[in-house]
Amino acid sequence: MFDFAPVGLAVVGGGILYMTLAGRHLLPTRNPRGEAPAGSDLPRLYELGTDLSFVHLPPDSSFDGATLAD
Structure with missing residues (x-):
């Protein structure tokens, strides 16, 4: 069960x-x-x-608050 523990501890210690x-x-x-x-x-x-593009929407637009996925 702990056969690889020495190697693993050495690798972890070396990495740290x-x-x-x-x-x-x-x-x-x-x-x-x-x-x-x-x-x-x-x-x-x-x-x-x-x-890059900017889009300005009027506040009462149906797209206001929507994402591109919507």
């Missing part, structure tokens, strides 16, 4: 050690307290370019 020591270098460097991008910055951030 690797993520503790080398994992921080794999993450992007950014300010954790930085502000989230504003809605107007998102198309530029995700490089959407011409693939």
